[in-house]
Amino acid sequence: MTDHTNPTPADSAPAETEVLIVGGGPAGSLLATLLARRGIRSVLVEKQTNLERSFRGETIAAPSVTSLNRLGFGPALRAHGFLETTSVTTIAEQREVLHVDYRKFAGQPLPIDIPQPSLIRIFNRAAADLQGHVYLSGWAFSSLIEEDGVVRGAVLSRGRGERVSVRARIVIGADGRFSKVRKASGLAADIQPMARDFLSFKLPRPPEWGSAAQLVIERDKHLVILPTFPDTLRVGHNLPKRGLGELRAAGFDAFKRGIMAISPQLAPLVDEHLRSWDDTGFLEIFTAEMQEWARDGLLLIGDASHTATPILGQGVNLAMQDSITLVPVLAAALGRGGPERVLTKAEFADFVATRREHKLHVTGFQRMQEANLAVADPRGVKLRRLKYRLLNAFPGKYRVFNKVINAQHAIDDVDLALARTGGPRAVDAADPSPYEVSAHD
Ligand SMILES: Cc1cc2nc3c(=O)[nH]c(=O)nc-3n(C[C@H](O)[C@H](O)[C@H](O)COP(=O)(O)OP(=O)(O)OC[C@H]3O[C@@H](n4cnc5c(N)ncnc54)[C@H](O)[C@@H]3O)c2cc1C
Known part of the structure; x- marks a missing residue:
């Protein structure tokens, strides 16, 4: 299920499901796995037939390391191996001006680095044998199925004109920064090039x-x-x-x-x-911000709903926190009404508000940092060095940085997610074979 070299055959696609997730990146694959653990039927559609992707976010920020451990992924991450980042040093015009030692953040694990394909494989393997989980590899989202202004599912396509329709109570667009689901939804995105x-x-x-x-x-x-x-x-x-x-x-x-x-x-x-x-x-660096992430029958998460810049390596963190926060909300909404009932936009209002706040916190800091890094005039350059030095000497430095880089919005939601599944489950690395490193990986 995890690394296909051929697309999943069309007859493996069910005609209907509860949750149709488009995009098997960190957001979509984690969401599908957490739903499968709860016995919620979902179809995960990924247009690529293998997971290799070059130059993607590989950093998992401390709050997400905590979340993944509490969700039981710790053993699989350790079996694969990862690298813990210990500190970040800023050097300006050949002089060290700021040093932040991550080991000084009380109560936080270190951020870790693991190739994105490996992380997705760990999620996918954890879901592979769970009932109700379908992974459609090599199929791409093509269009929405809409009835009376409500989204009822999606048409998927591959190769030369092959098509299948999958109806669902909710379509989740987790198809990344150039999201086709977002475009098809008609929801407005404010795209700002950096x-x-x-x-x-x-x-x-x-x-x-x-x-x-x-x-x-x-x-x-x-x-x-x-x-x-x-x-x-x-x-x-x-x-x-x-x-x-x-x-x-x-x-x-x-x-x-x-x-x-x-x-x-x-x-x-x-x-x-x-x-x-x-x-x-x-x-290409841009931010995409949206007021609305949902319509009746449709929700956007991960980069599809909010594209950040690479500063601070928060893209994967934001994507996974979306999924972790969403699971209990989705489970509660699916439990309301009959199996035919489409989930409404109103049911995701609190989720969207919470996640937008986290995302705006990150992109606000990224804009500030980008403006700071773009300074070129000699006076501005000198002033920047001074600001870094003052920050370095400031006794509250670790409090400030902890607030900026370790915003912990989703951790409480992990508790909620676990409370409803009866506690963390250890996820083993199903394939102990050594990690294969591709040219760009
Ligand atoms: C080149 C590059 C470099 C990056 N570098 C960094 C970095 O250094 N640090 C950092 O934090 N972040 C970085 N990011 C961002 C980070 O990778 C993303 O924020 C994170 O992967 C978002 O996860 P996601 O699941 O929302 O989307 P994605 O990881 O983009 O996953 C979306 C998935 O949807 C699939 N898909 C797309 N369209 C369709 C369709 N029509 N039908 C079916 N499937 C579809 C894609 O194949 C992909 O698997 C980088 C991104 C890119 C593109």
């Missing part, structure tokens, strides 16, 4: 690097350097909006020299291991 885009690449991580992250700033250029499981560094570099063409025109060697000038510490690795543009991945 001033800069991002180029990422990976380098081997020397043992002496340890598991510390760095933000390296040189005027209006910066590198985010994240230690990544099992043995790499993931590096993100900002580019001017639509600046990829210009960068490429200047040539790959000029790009490498630019990176080496920002971080002399990284220079020998870049020089030796970064070979061509094929080693890099481009990410």
Whole structure:
């Protein structure tokens, strides 16, 4: 069920289900698994036939580590292996200006790094044998089935014109930042491009690097350097909006020299291991915000409902917290009325309000940080260094950072989710085979 190389046959698609989830990323796959544990029938539709995806969010923030442990995924995560990030250091114009040691956040686990395909596999394997769970691999959402303005399901398609219709009491759009479900829903999204885009690449991580992250700033250029499981560094570099063409025109060697000038510490690795543009991945940075995430019969979650930027690595965290918070709400709503009743928008109003608040908290901080990183004039650059230094010396530093990066909106909801399932269940890693690392993974 987990890693298909062929699409699921059309006759495996039921004509109806309770919950139809479009998109098997972190949000959709976790949601499907948690629903299956409660015996709720769902169909998870994923357009890809394998889970390999390059340059995606791999960071699981501390609150989500807590949630996953409490939901019983700890043994599977440990059996796979992951990397704990111990600290983040900000270096501005070659000087260390701010150091945050994650080990000083009282009562919090360390954030962890695990490849996104592995995380999704862990979720999918936990659901594979549970009754009522159907995974349709290689099928894409095509259109909504609507009757009298109410969503009643979706039409799925694959290959050359093959189609199936699946009716459901609720369609959940978890199909990512370019969500087709969102477009089909007619719900308005405010899409705001950020001033800069991002180029990422990976380098081997020397043992002496340890598991510390760095933000390296040189005027209006910066590198985010994240230690990544099992043995790499993931590096993100900002580019001017639509600046990829210009960068490429200047040539790959000029790009490498630019990176080496920002971080002399990284220079020998870049020089030796970064070979061509094929080693890099481009990410267009924008935020998408929506007032409404729901219609009668439809709800959006994860990046489909709120797209964040990579700053602080919160995308996967937000997506999973959506799913964890949603499960008890969905279960209660499905329990009301008969098996035919479509779930209404009003039933998700509190869920949307809670999750929007968390998301706005994150994107608000990301905008502030982005503006801070974009400063180029010498006075502004000096002032920025001073601000970082003052923050570094501020006795309440850890309280401030804990509030910003460890917002804990969903943890109480895990309690609620567990209360209704009778406690955490350990999830074993079903496949103990060593993790296979793809070129971009
Ligand atoms: C290139 C890239 C780099 C990123 N880097 C970072 C980072 O460094 N840090 C960070 O925190 N976040 C990062 N993110 C964001 C992070 O990966 C997302 O926030 C997170 O994966 C959101 O999870 P999701 O489940 O909502 O959506 P996604 O992970 O996007 O999953 C959506 C799923 O829906 C499927 N799908 C799409 N359309 C259809 C359809 N029509 N029918 C069926 N299935 C469909 C897709 O194949 C995918 O599996 C990055 C994202 C991208 C694209």
